[in-house]
Amino acid sequence: MVGLLRSPTVQQIAWALSGLSILMFLWWIFGNYIAQNPATASFATFGLIPTLEAFPLLIHEGKIQTAVVASSIRLGGGLGIAIAIGVPVGIMVGRSKRFRELSNSPFQLLRMVSPLAWTPLAVFVFTAWDSSIIFLIAMASVWPVIFSTAAGLSKVDPAWFKVARNLGATSMHMVTRIIIPAITFDVLSGIRLALGVAWIVLVPAEYLGVTSGLGYAIEDARETLSYNHLTAMVVTIGIIGYTLDTTLVMLIKRYSWHKGSDEG
Amino acid sequence: MSIRGTKIEIQELTHRYTPKSPVTFNSITLESPPGEALVIIGRSGCGKSTLLHILAGVLQPTEGKVLLDGHQIEKPSPRWVMMFQAPHLFPWMTVAENVGVGLTFGHWSKKEIVERVTEVINLVELQEFVDNNVQDLSGGQQQRVALARSLVMEPELLLLDEPFSALDAFTRASLQHDVRSIARRLGFNIVIVTHDIDEAVIMADRAVIMAGSPGNIVHELDVALPDPRDRHDPEVQKFRGLLMGAFQEAANV
Numbered sequence: 001m002v003g004l005l006r007s008p009t010v011q012q013i014a015w016a017l018s019g020l021s022i023l024m025f026l027w028w029i030f031g032n033y034i035a036q037n038p039a040t041a042s043f044a045t046f047g048l049i050p051t052l053e054a055f056p057l058l059i060h061e062g063k064i065q066t067a068v069v070a071s072s073i074r075l076g077g078g079l080g081i082a083i084a085i086g087v088p089v090g091i092m093v094g095r096s097k098r099f100r101e102l103s104n105s106p107f108q109l110l111r112m113v114s115p116l117a118w119t120p121l122a123v124f125v126f127t128a129w130d131s132s133i134i135f136l137i138a139m140a141s142v143w144p145v146i147f148s149t150a151a152g153l154s155k156v157d158p159a160w161f162k163v164a165r166n167l168g169a170t171s172m173h174m175v176t177r178i179i180i181p182a183i184t185f186d187v188l189s190g191i192r193l194a195l196g197v198a199w200i201v202l203v204p205a206e207y208l209g210v211t212s213g214l215g216y217a218i219e220d221a222r223e224t225l226s227y228n229h230l231t232a233m234v235v236t237i238g239i240i241g242y243t244l245d246t247t248l249v250m251l252i253k254r255y256s257w258h259k260g261s262d263e264g
Numbered sequence: 265m266s267i268r269g270t271k272i273e274i275q276e277l278t279h280r281y282t283p284k285s286p287v288t289f290n291s292i293t294l295e296s297p298p299g300e301a302l303v304i305i306g307r308s309g310c311g312k313s314t315l316l317h318i319l320a321g322v323l324q325p326t327e328g329k330v331l332l333d334g335h336q337i338e339k340p341s342p343r344w345v346m347m348f349q350a351p352h353l354f355p356w357m358t359v360a361e362n363v364g365v366g367l368t369f370g371h372w373s374k375k376e377i378v379e380r381v382t383e384v385i386n387l388v389e390l391q392e393f394v395d396n397n398v399q400d401l402s403g404g405q406q407q408r409v410a411l412a413r414s415l416v417m418e419p420e421l422l423l424l425d426e427p428f429s430a431l432d433a434f435t436r437a438s439l440q441h442d443v444r445s446i447a448r449r450l451g452f453n454i455v456i457v458t459h460d461i462d463e464a465v466i467m468a469d470r471a472v473i474m475a476g477s478p479g480n481i482v483h484e485l486d487v488a489l490p491d492p493r494d495r496h497d498p499e500v501q502k503f504r505g506l507l508m509g510a511f512q513e514a515a516n517v
């Protein structure tokens with residue numbers, strides 16, 4: 001029993017649970033406070049208990065599931081495009097000095113534009129709201145993928161190619177056996193950053209126009225004054241974001257070969 | 265393992281990097297019989313690495329040619345493998361994976377790869393590290409992995425470009441001894457490039473001195489010493505003195 005308590009994993013989980021409990025406790029106090037105060041009493045359903053009570057209903061009605069599915073499709077679409085464009089462009093940036101020098105300024109400039117600033121343009125170009133949101137997510141998340149891929153490539157030791165060629169590797173082997181394993185770690189780290197940005201852009205983007213997804217659900221709950229539904233959606237966003245990020249951290253660890261690095 | 269040596273014929277080799285750059289070396293002719301350990305000594309910049317790269321087939325000579333058993337070397341091949349000053353291991357692979365990597369580029373079955381890798385790892389005495397990450401090994405152990413990675417291809421010719429210069433004196437001495445004894449036992453040729461006279465005396469069947477600009481072979485010495493060679497042995501010291509004298513003489517011309 002004592003041995004089990006000493007295990008690092010158990011301790012890690014214990015710390016994580018304690019941290020979450022403190023967060024819940026603070027929330028609970030805050031909920032009580034606004035419930036006691038006559039000026040804010042009408043917002044009492046923001047509290048912890050009403051929020052937890054909202055979950056079974058929202059799940060039973062399928063509201064959470066539909067919102068999650070709708071948002072996931074947009075997120076996946078946007079991220080997918082960002083990866084499909086970002087990795088090859090990143091490889092070009094990493095491999096070609098010319099291209100790197102040519103592209104650096106425009107890329108840095110575009111990167112600094114707030115993703116949501118593209119909204120009017122997106123709406124103008126894409127007639128459908130869904131495509132606009134996917135465009136905004138892709139626009140926001142393509143940069144970390146490009147820059148991480150390029151950074152990964154710059155760590156590829158040219159001598160690896162010399163050695164491999166000497167041992168009979170073909171150009172195909174160079175890509176599959178050297179470049180890809182060498183940069184997977186950095187590409188995944190870039191995807192992790194991209195996911196963070198995409199997830200942040202997704203919700204405000206869904207406040208606009210669309211009638212599905214987590215952002216829409218929050219906006220809808222606000223308009224119908226069902227504040228506990230609103231907080232339940234917020235919690236859902238947090239949990240999913242956290243889960244996705246943790247999954248990527250695990251993948252990054254799995255593909256990390258950099259000495260002494262166990263996180264992204 | 266069944267490795268055999270090869271007859272190396274270097275015929276009137278001339279090289280310049282670009283049409284405008286100076287001639288690196290001019291009309292070098294050199295032969296090496298099967299199984300010989302040939303050491304090329306020379307000062308920095310005289311073109312030793314360039315010559316070795318041509319032997320490896322990664323660089324084309326401007327004029328002349330290199331024949332192995334009568335066949336001209338034109339491109340890299342696992343039959344002649346080059347080992348560099350740094351081990352350049354693949355850090356995402358274990359020791360065993362690094363050693364076997366060249367076989368996975370060819371048409372070898374999994375079983376054959378495991379067999380050959382195990383055999384070579386025993387040869388370089390890395391049994392206890394098979395599944396280790398190569399980044400956790402010492403410099404000498406890493407260079408042993410690089411050696412095993414070359415030997416697993418069963419090359420006829422192993423080319424070494426100052427392979428041990430980054431190692432401490434003890435590790436260097438043990439690797440010099442091991443490479444020589446493995447090469448003798450298996451019978452393949454080695455060509456080593458170095459500016460370390462001690463290394464030449466310990467490893468060479470024959471030492472040639474390269475000097476001048478453009479570089480050329482200015483002296484040759486048969487190192488007729490029995491094995492194992494101990495650097496404190498008076499006979500070894502005598503050859504060291506001979507080689508040192510020739511080296512200095514070459515430097516003065």
Ligand SMILES: Nc1ncnc2c1ncn2[C@@H]1O[C@H](COP(=O)(O)OP(=O)(O)OP(=O)(O)O)[C@@H](O)[C@H]1O
Nearest residue numbers: 281285288306307308309310311312313314315459
């Ligand atoms: N890629 C290259 N392009 C142009 N010139 C080169 C190149 N590599 C080497 N040289 C020149 O060719 C000459 C021979 O170089 P090389 O590397 O063969 O010398 P080395 O004998 O191996 O020297 P060291 O002992 O320092 O390794 C040098 O003058 C060098 O400056």
Ligand SMILES: [Mg+2]
Nearest residue numbers: 312313314425
């Ligand atoms: Mg050199």
